[in-house]
Amino acid sequence: xxxxxxxxxxxxxxLNEAEEKAFLSILEVKLFKKKEFLLQEGKIxxxxxxxxxxxxxxxxxxEGVENTIQFFFGxxxxxxxxxxxxxxxxxxxxxxxxxxxxxxxxxxxxYKLYDSMPIFEKVGRIFAxxxxxxISQLNQMKTNEEPELRYINLLKTRxxxxxxxxxxxxxxxxxxxxxxxxxxxxxxxxxx
Numbered sequence: 001x002x003x004x005x006x007x008x009x010x011x012x013x014x015l016n017e018a019e020e021k022a023f024l025s026i027l028e029v030k031l032f033k034k035k036e037f038l039l040q041e042g043k044i045x046x047x048x049x050x051x052x053x054x055x056x057x058x059x060x061x062x063e064g065v066e067n068t069i070q071f072f073f074g075x076x077x078x079x080x081x082x083x084x085x086x087x088x089x090x091x092x093x094x095x096x097x098x099x100x101x102x103x104x105x106x107x108x109x110x111y112k113l114y115d116s117m118p119i120f121e122k123v124g125r126i127f128a129x130x131x132x133x134x135i136s137q138l139n140q141m142k143t144n145e146e147p148e149l150r151y152i153n154l155l156k157t158r159x160x161x162x163x164x165x166x167x168x169x170x171x172x173x174x175x176x177x178x179x180x181x182x183x184x185x186x187x188x189x190x191x192x
Contacts, residue, residue, distance in 0.1 A: 001029045005050045026109035032096040039094040045083035047104045051076045054100020068172035147176045
């Protein structure tokens with residue numbers, strides 16, 4: 001249950017036995033049923049989550065409309081950094097699209113590791129940098145690419161997403177209406 005998260009950490013930093021043991025001691029494994037929320041707007045995000053398996057959808061509610069921001073499959077990390085760092089309520093919602101297993105640890109436990117074992121500060125910095133790059137790339141995609149190109153790039157870069165996620169969520173993620181996505185898909189299929 002915790003071997004994937006250890007492998008993910010070790011992909012960026014070597015942990016000795018004491019560091020690995022200390023990290024394992026702060027972890028909590030949780031199961032979420034389909035449609036169950038891991039985080040809802042108005043709550044404070046005080047944990048970091050590693051999606052061990054399953055699929056999670058991150059979205060905002062804007063005037064009653066759900067706007068999908070990201071999908072997290074197994075071996076993915078998530079936290080709402082704004083809420084995590086400030087202690088203010090989140091505007092994000094994280095929901096399981098299928099039965100999912102996650103591994104979490106609390107902010108205060110992480111900060112204790114930062115103080116006692118400097119390797120974890122390096123790990124935290126690298127994960128924060130990767131999260132920033134991911135958000136930056138997503139913003140560039142949504143502001144600089146036409147919808148059809150967004151979908152074509154999604155097919156190339158994240159085919160698992162197109163195969164496993166309902167089309168209305170993919171349309172929301174691409175910032176288009178489901179009907180527009182249907183037309184795009186039809187054009188792509190007929191052009192082959």
